[in-house]
Amino acid sequence: MGKKSSNQNVVRYNRWGYIFLIPFIAVYVVFQLVPLVTTIYNSFFENYRSGLTQVGPNFVGLANFVKIFQQGDILKYTGNTMIMWILGFVPQIIVSLVLGAWFSDPSLRLKGQRFFKTVIYLPNLIMASAFAMLFFTLFADSGPINSILMNIGLISKPYTFMSHIWSVRVLVAFMNFLMWFGNTTILLMAGMLGIDTSLFEAAQVDGATPTQIFFRITLPLLRPILIYVMITSLIGGLQMFDVPQILTNGSGDPVRSSMTLIMYLNKHLYSKNYGMGGALSVILFIITGILSLIVFKTTAQNKD
Amino acid sequence: MNEKKSHGMGIGARRALAYIVLILLTFLCLFWFYVLFINSTRSHAELTKGFTPIPSTFLLTNFQNVMKGTLPIVRGMLNSLLVSVSSAALCVYFSTMTAYAVHVYDFKGKAIISTFILAVMMIPTQVTVLGFLQLVRRIGLLDSPIPLIVPAIASPVTYFYMKQYMESALPLSLIEAARIDGSGEFRTFNSVVLPLMVPAIAVQAIFTFVSSWNNYFVPSLIIQTDTKKTLPILIAQLRSADFLKFDMGQVYVTIAFSIFPVIVVYLILSKYIVGGVSVGAVKG
Numbered sequence: 001m002g003k004k005s006s007n008q009n010v011v012r013y014n015r016w017g018y019i020f021l022i023p024f025i026a027v028y029v030v031f032q033l034v035p036l037v038t039t040i041y042n043s044f045f046e047n048y049r050s051g052l053t054q055v056g057p058n059f060v061g062l063a064n065f066v067k068i069f070q071q072g073d074i075l076k077y078t079g080n081t082m083i084m085w086i087l088g089f090v091p092q093i094i095v096s097l098v099l100g101a102w103f104s105d106p107s108l109r110l111k112g113q114r115f116f117k118t119v120i121y122l123p124n125l126i127m128a129s130a131f132a133m134l135f136f137t138l139f140a141d142s143g144p145i146n147s148i149l150m151n152i153g154l155i156s157k158p159y160t161f162m163s164h165i166w167s168v169r170v171l172v173a174f175m176n177f178l179m180w181f182g183n184t185t186i187l188l189m190a191g192m193l194g195i196d197t198s199l200f201e202a203a204q205v206d207g208a209t210p211t212q213i214f215f216r217i218t219l220p221l222l223r224p225i226l227i228y229v230m231i232t233s234l235i236g237g238l239q240m241f242d243v244p245q246i247l248t249n250g251s252g253d254p255v256r257s258s259m260t261l262i263m264y265l266n267k268h269l270y271s272k273n274y275g276m277g278g279a280l281s282v283i284l285f286i287i288t289g290i291l292s293l294i295v296f297k298t299t300a301q302n303k304d
Numbered sequence: 305m306n307e308k309k310s311h312g313m314g315i316g317a318r319r320a321l322a323y324i325v326l327i328l329l330t331f332l333c334l335f336w337f338y339v340l341f342i343n344s345t346r347s348h349a350e351l352t353k354g355f356t357p358i359p360s361t362f363l364l365t366n367f368q369n370v371m372k373g374t375l376p377i378v379r380g381m382l383n384s385l386l387v388s389v390s391s392a393a394l395c396v397y398f399s400t401m402t403a404y405a406v407h408v409y410d411f412k413g414k415a416i417i418s419t420f421i422l423a424v425m426m427i428p429t430q431v432t433v434l435g436f437l438q439l440v441r442r443i444g445l446l447d448s449p450i451p452l453i454v455p456a457i458a459s460p461v462t463y464f465y466m467k468q469y470m471e472s473a474l475p476l477s478l479i480e481a482a483r484i485d486g487s488g489e490f491r492t493f494n495s496v497v498l499p500l501m502v503p504a505i506a507v508q509a510i511f512t513f514v515s516s517w518n519n520y521f522v523p524s525l526i527i528q529t530d531t532k533k534t535l536p537i538l539i540a541q542l543r544s545a546d547f548l549k550f551d552m553g554q555v556y557v558t559i560a561f562s563i564f565p566v567i568v569v570y571l572i573l574s575k576y577i578v579g580g581v582s583v584g585a586v587k588g
Contacts, residue, residue: 016489017409021417024402028458031451032424035435042434095329102322107315110322118574119330121581125570127518129536130562133543134340137555144339144355151354178333186581210318232426239428242520242536246543262430262521269434269525277434285431292426 036285043278049271056275064279073264074280080169080252081260084244085237087173092181093229099181100188101214106197120182128179128242135171136162136247162248165257172244172258176237184229191225192218224298231295235288241266340563344556351552366553370561373554375538376530377561384517384534387449391456392513396466396505398457403466404493408479418467425460429522437525447528456516462508469504507580510573517566535562 043064047057068074099120102108110116123131139145139161146158161167195218203213219226241262244252250266252259261284268277343351346360370377406418429436440451474497482492498505520536527533533541542550542558570577 013483013489014409014411017405017411017414019489020401020405020409020493023398024421024458024463025417027398027455028424031436031439031455032427032432032458035432035439036427038435038438039432042438098325099329102326108319108322110319110326114575114578116326116330117578118571119333121574121578122567122570123333125514125518125566125577127520127536127539127562127566129518129520129539130559131336133539134336134559134563136543137343137552137559138336138339142352144343147354181329182333183581186578235426235428239430241430242518245520246540249544265430265433266521266525269437274434274438281431281434285427288426288428288431292423295426296423 039278039281040285041278042274043282045275045278047275048273060275064275065283068276068279068283074261074283076256077252077259077261077264080256080258081238081240084169084172084176084240084258084260085234087170088176088180089230089233089237092177092184092233093226095177095181096184096188096229097219099185100192101218103185103189104192105210117182117186120185122182123178124180124183126179128175129246131175131179132243132246135175139171163254165254168244168248168254168258172240172247175243175247176240180233180236184233187229188222188225191222195221227298228295231291231298235291238262238284238288337563337567340556340560344553344560346553346556348551348553351556362553363557366551366557367561369551370554370557375542375558376533377535377538377558379531380533380535380538381561381565383449383532384536387452387523387534388513388516390449390453391516392509394453395456395459395462395512396509399459399462399508400466400498400501400505401493402463403470404497407467407470407474408476421460421463425464433522433525436522440526446526447532449527449532451526452516452519452523452534456512459512462512465508466501466504469501473504474500503576507576510577511580514566538562 042057044059044061045057046055046060046063048055102110103113103117137143141158141160141162145161146155149155149159150157159167161171199217199221200213203217208216239262240260244258244260245263245266248258250263252263261280265277265280265284268274268280339355342357342359343355344366345363347362347365350360350362402421406414436451437446440446445451478496478500479492482496487496518536519534520540523534524537524540527537539559539562542555
């Protein structure tokens, strides 16, 4: 294909590269980059409302960051977020790996694969806020879950799911698990199908059991995808908001044990405390930046 | 071939275990929606008596009561539709255009731009939302759907998917041929490239639509007027209202109203959606 047959034409055409980029770049700069810069800028100013009086904006350097760590809430909320993420992610990755292995195993010949894949992916598309509201009503003191549990004689009086620290956390984690394990299964399965089948055949000939094949061949070869899934899930976990916000009506109760980082940010945004909100955003930005860098590095390695 | 060594389970036992686990997970995924359906057909009086697995006859009554109530859910659905459809349309069109620019043309700074887009792909909107809110307030677009729609033009994730797809499905010789036939670059993009991209566009349009439909965080900070609110904001409002004063039948119908349309659409399009999940995210 005559690559540089008419150099001048190519240059004339290539001008269109810039033109086609204009909408993306313009919108990105206005709605993402400028807000990012002003968010960082805000983090260096004291700027909040106290009753009817507006304090600031006054430049205070890093005082907001010092304050946010001195108050200590951020550590508590980071802990909550991580606990709920781990509670959901561990079963998610285990179930997804097992399902992925089953779906991609030709010797198992599972029937109805499309049906099962369709079903397990379904919760991912459900509006998280409506899903959380649904769970709130189902697990209410007089809700159907308590009614069912009492009917089958598992408990004698309603269990107050919403007023125990661990039941709320487990509910949030469980909803996250339900919403994401189908997605992860499909990703991992695609990765497993990409593995050279001659490796499996060779292992079978050598007398390896399915369990051995899974741990010795599938898992090591899946490492890049596993890292990708884990880090992107962690980034998603740090953004956890809709489910706990709706489930606990924004309070993060009991005793703020299910308050996540973004719920904390949301509180600052509502009370118009832009200094603290900015500082919190910058901290989240740095954490996700580092995590993204890891994803970027591992996927770049994967390509070579 | 299927003969297994003595270690581990036989193929039959493994298959049985797989089916049991799959059926259990299917139950876990669908049970909640089944209860939701049953309960939205029951009256408040029936609901207070406890759960029964058989539907009742109050679905329409509950729905009519909701319509008479204070929560404008039909309006909310229309608002959600407006925002989600516009976002999806803008997002796929301009992401394809951006991917096209990087895929087809050779210009100075191309490497920098494509690396940059890849690098910012993971930055969540939440960390820039403070500045975003200030910007929206300054340009007078607070309480308007525009700031929920226009930013969809710059979507690094959709761009990335489109670029991946182009690498496998858009031969440069085709564009060359269009040029020889005298087609302008913009026309080539609209009438030659876009039709070829339809499978990828469909998948991404669905995903963008759904994520915009489900979005709660940013809309809740921007929209204030009742008649402009999208469904997730109304759900949050339902949650914060004094719960016990409510007719529970109405609560269930409202939740069902925001969940079931998506389920129906999903079941119709599931073939494309489930297939589309893995294509963009995992490389080779």
